[in-house]
Amino acid sequence: MEGMRSAFTAAKLTSLLGVFLAVSVLMGIIGAGLLAPVVGAAGFAAREGVGMFDRLPGDLDQNPLAQQSKILAANGKVLATPAKQNRIIVESKDISQNMKDAQVAIEDERFYQHGGMDLEALARAVVSNATSDNTQGGSTLTQQYIKMALKEEALKNRDAEALSQLDARSGMDGYVRKLRELKYAVTLEERLTKDEILVGYLNLAFYGDNVYGVEAAARHYFNTSAKKLTPSQAATLAGVVRSPTATNPVANPELAQERRDTVLDKMYAQKMITKKELKEAKAVSVTELIEGNLRDSQRSCINSQNPYFCDYVTAWLMQQPALGKTPAERLETLTTKGLTVETTLDLEMSKTLGQMLREATPKNKYHVGSAGSVVEPGTGHVLAINQSSKYSFEESSDKVVKTAVNWNVDSAYGGPGGMQIGSVAKAYTLVEALEKGIPVEATLKIDKPGLADSRGVWLDNPENPQPMPADGETHPVGVFKKEDFQEGCTLGDPVWTVRNAEDKNHDEQVKLRTAAGLSINTAFATLASQVGTCDIRDTMIKLGIHQGNGAEPDPFPPSIVLGSDYGAPLTVAASYAALAADGLYCPPVPVTKIIDSAGKEIPFEKPECEQVIDKEVALGTVELLKGVVAPTGSGWRAILDGNRPAGGKTGTNDNSSHTWFAGFTPQLSTAIFVGNRIGNSQPYDGDMVDLQIGDTYVDGPLFGSSLAAPTWKKFMDWAHRELPVEDWEKPSAEILNGKRVTIPQVIGMTETAAQEALRDAGLTGSIQRVASGQPEGTVVFTTPGVGSSIDTATPVVLHVSTGVPAPAPAPAPRPAPGPTEPEPDEPEPSAPPTTDPPTIEPPPDDGGGGGGGPGNPDPPGQDGKDD
Template sequence: MPRNRLMNVFTLLAAFVLVSLAMGMVVAGLALPALGAAGKATTSSIKMFNDLPGDFQMNPLAQQSRILAADNTVIATPYNENRIVVPLSRIAPIMQKAQIAIEDERFYQHGGVDPRGLLRAVASNQLSSSGVQGASTLTQQYVKVALQDEALSSGDPSAAQQQVTQTGMAGYVRKLQQLKYAISLEQKYTKDQILDGYLNLVYYGDQVYGIEAAAQHYFSVPASQLTVAESALLAGVVNQPGTTDPVNNPKAAIARRNVVLQKMLDQGYITQKQFSDAVNTPIEKMLKVKDISSSCATSKYPYFCDYVTQWLRQQPALGATVKQREGALKSGGLTIKTSFNPKYAAVLDASIKAKVPVGNSAKVDAAGIIIQPGTGLILASGQNTKYSLKPGAGNTTVNYTTPSGGNGGVQIGSTAKAFAVITALENGYKIDSSINLPTYNGKAGNKGTIPVRVFTHSQFSDACGLGRGDPPWLVGNDVYVPPHLMSLSQALGESVNTAFATLGSGVGVCKIADTMTKVGLVQGAGKPLERVPSGIILGSNDVTPLTLANAYATVASGGKYCEPRPVSQILDSNNKAMPLKVSPCKQVMSKDVAAATTKVLQAVFDKNGTAENAGLAGGRPAAGKTGTTDNAVQTWFVGYTPSLVTAIWVGSISTNTHYLTDLRIGDTFYKGTIFGGTLAAPIWKTTMDTILKGQPIQQFPQPSDSMYDDPSHKNDPNWVNTGSIIEGKNMRSYSGYRSTNDGNSSSTNGDGSGND
């Protein structure tokens, strides 16, 4: 059909639609009557109109989600379209009037199609245009943009382009379809609902959609607080957002603003004084631009943000697949409430970087994490790096604290000894049980100068011990510790490797490994622990700070294991809580064993303990354990109070050959070996003292008398034992006061794990 004939057909149809509208003949079904007097072309056009779909729904809009800290400050705003949907009641009335004034001054008089504007378009053969002759009502514009947005959201850019086709038959059909949809929309929804949908939907330039995001972006205010000048400026952007947004095109934006203001004055929405004041307001005095990024990279807490988004990808409530969950996060208008405490994070981050600066010349890495016992909620994290993909000292996108983003963890050293204590207490040993330190019967080191205890298959006979074909296990201490009776608490406090190797052979490596598993210890992002003596007893397994801290939180909470998580609640776009996939907390050890373990772990702060100078201010009760791997590649301190667990790691994330010996870190030179008590423990103390300052002092639950061999001596530090002495797999009885020259002070500086 020739183009001029096509135009005549559609012009006839448009004219017929106008007549039908005027006579009320477009009924609820949105069909035009087939009048007998109509010509052939008109009859065909009526059939075409009636065949067009007529049902149109206002669907939910894609909008940004928000990841919030515990104090409701924004951590990040993931989005595909930067939009915040708000009800009309939260949009300033003057903004509503400004948009109507410039886009559709008869909005409240027509039924979706404006006969005057449409008649002008018909008369000038501009029916397919995008409102050049005033044919498009605000309702029609809503339909056009909504259809385009729906097509883009479904991944169909060609369908989206069709909604703005201007010429040819496609343009006429599109315009008539939108016209029919507009009439349908007006029959189903009120004017306020349509205006609300429009203001939340349309693009306001500079990557912001909807009036709320636009108000916050350009003026740093909510839409409810927009002024006359601000409203006119934003209303003017919608028609040509690519060339009139005030950030990139300030002159065009001002010119367009003034056109809107004149319309508002002409239509009686503002007074002459309001008009003059607004017209004379310079744009530079109006703009207070606030950029909102969808990327964690620009968040103040990028590493935690990354971890949250990865955690959310595992939540079924957000969708059946990872792709669907990511879509919900970026377009579902979710509110993700995390447990992250910015004040705690600031203290932790500052404490770490004060001791181990970003990009230090010694190339030493450091990180820390804080967990709430009894919930598994992550309260803070920090590390001495800058979030960046660019090469450079201290730059990385890897989160050192959590099992995500490529972090496989590092060896945990003597922090593993806490789990041997738990296992011993669960298997009949007592707080005041003593270990008979074995004699050294071998030497190690390049020159064979380091005395060691040689452990063989006969001393580890369970399935996780040394096999018959395995070489002997050589266990040494960081300093010479002569053979003598040593209490369990003293052995823990001074971190004596030979004592714990002896304990492990008596309790059983498999049992200790089972204890580690039930408190959630795994390697890296989930690989099971290596169930061998060196890994289980002295910590040669690679574990992340989050996993290790949460294992200690199980003890701090009275034996209750809770799966670690960063999110406390997810709300959908209607503020309805969504279900979280989180395993329920479970009691994995008795409260009495947990209390007894805490009692033993408090020895780390005793005189000659490996963290004797890290006790908390004011005598606040705390417990914990240092850790140092072979050659001091990795060092740790994990400590807790009844309310907080903090794990600090200092070492090398990428190598097991970067020894922490004779190093200048920042302004301080550390002569000799850097142990867990050298840097990690002081960082922990500074962090905990600062956070807990002014808070009530909480006491740990005390273990029952049944956890002692002789409760009458439970507070006597010189009483060695009144029952069992651990000698590998054997026990014997002894009671009395320990010798004052038993050599117990010789391991003052020692803590090493001896990962041989």
């Protein structure tokens, strides 16, 4: 046994030759390739060792340390610190002397005396390792810093070979590693001051529990800064570095405390602290130091004050070319470069919005949740987004109470693909009507309703009459045909039947103000047929409306007119903000500034605002939408305190699964969504009728006016509590009342061509079928007649041939002979009605109602629902 041990010791002595050579080199014993007389293999090894040392690089080319970035709210408070490593780089002045002393005391007590290599410690380690089974390290703090820096670089570059070399402890690889670290250390000591080396070490070191660098560690364990660390706190951190897993203060407080006390003893022995300070520092246990102070890392958004906004900002940054050419490069920049991202988020506003949404839709059996977005008109700044759910990657079974899916944004930013916007879409038909010259005070001529069953089948279709349904349930409907709409943006089937909410408001004439205020489906379908559905779609796109998956609105009337497309609350809020800002559309933007770790601003692609509609048109649209937020409007529950000027629109799809109120003042634009069937959330099997949600009872169907409108009012009243009352300018007389134009010559045209001619003249034209031998679809005459001078507020009726002449009347008794009058060439058109339509009582709902039935199957990409 003794012989084996001697052989082992001899082998160790031989294998440590490289280390002795390195020591000799740095002591001057080896110099300029010369060595004291050695012979044989030892001489050859020495010469090779000298050559190897001379050839090793001396300068450490280290890239900047990976450090956490900061995402800030508008008031400067930290929302999150995205990082691969939870590290915050600090300068020397921001690190307490206690921390510097503690790290030196435990790792390298002669740090301030040596030049990068402690010969005494190295020689002692060599002798100990050669003559015993114990292994001692002779590394200085500078050498440890070098090794950490090289490891950091290898990890960053995913260099497995370099990592393997850094871990080499024996053989030639071990000697090379040691020699390289020694040479780096000596060179580094020549270039940097001791304090610079120590600060670099403290910023680089791993302190366990997923924190890197002393500043992140101080915040994490003790809720303080590196500048304020006490001797006890500093000693705790300094003791962790050698074995961060075993001495983790959270996982192993006993071992951490034992190690801390060792550090404190060394600090006392080196006269860094007094005996009184030693006693006081040891008197507090590590558990007591941490208790109540431990802070979660905000490396991800989950711990943010608004994780949904944080996720949105992160996804938005991943689309910024200024951070890199690819998403992977941008993520690397965000998580390693120490950026400061200043956002638009108003923390108090966002928090209050979330509270109000949770109050409006607490946990309920209908799986109804709510979401809201707030955008500043004129800038596009996203001031707040929130929702009623609790942020969690472990979703609740209904995926409504708990979810990490952000309901407010497009799928490109982590959203569910949007929700059907319902009658929110009607605002764009109003914009297009005003652009075409139809004034605010216009009167619409509405065709007499047809009759449909509960599925929307047109029962009294003269070309295909249907039997009465077995259940006897029928509804009055507006009947629209393919040819009523612009080619390219028309129906998929020949007929579309449109219902109004509660089967009301089927008057033959209705003022545009009334149609807007009560959200009358048949009136809007009629108006859309007159102003052009493709043109409305173009206006929607100009004003930023798109589907939740990023696609343009579908080119079908149910989508264009009644909002069966799926959109996100943030999209709607930004679009409506353009109406509030006199037609200036600003794409939503959550970030105002990006600053790099050196304090230099990084220019990025900020979306530009654009005047997309004429200011007068915007003012006219606001004038009409003010009528919604009025005692006689569908949004009467949204009237703001003190009758503060506001405009808005309710929205409801035909099964009440998605309801909205989107509205604005000159200062804020807010879209509130309330509903179920959000993305892949669990559906509710019953009808959305007579609901008890929290303290609110919804009598009848759930409409946009039921919960969304009151929630919008509650929030907007709070948000405007300190804002001045502002109003818009009055629209011009022409926008309000129109102008006089001449009815163009449309006799003999097809109804499509005639409608286009009327649109070009700033007029609306409704269709009335008349028996005539003229070709089917041909305009026979108009009311008022062609060439008449009328206000653009006056509707024109196009009398269109059915292609079938009226039957000849029965012969009348021959009159007594007398003077005769010539037959007129064509019937004398009757004068347009001059009386106003009947007064309509304010409804408790928002004009929602069923849409197409089997006669109008869903066009591709949407399900045919309307407001």
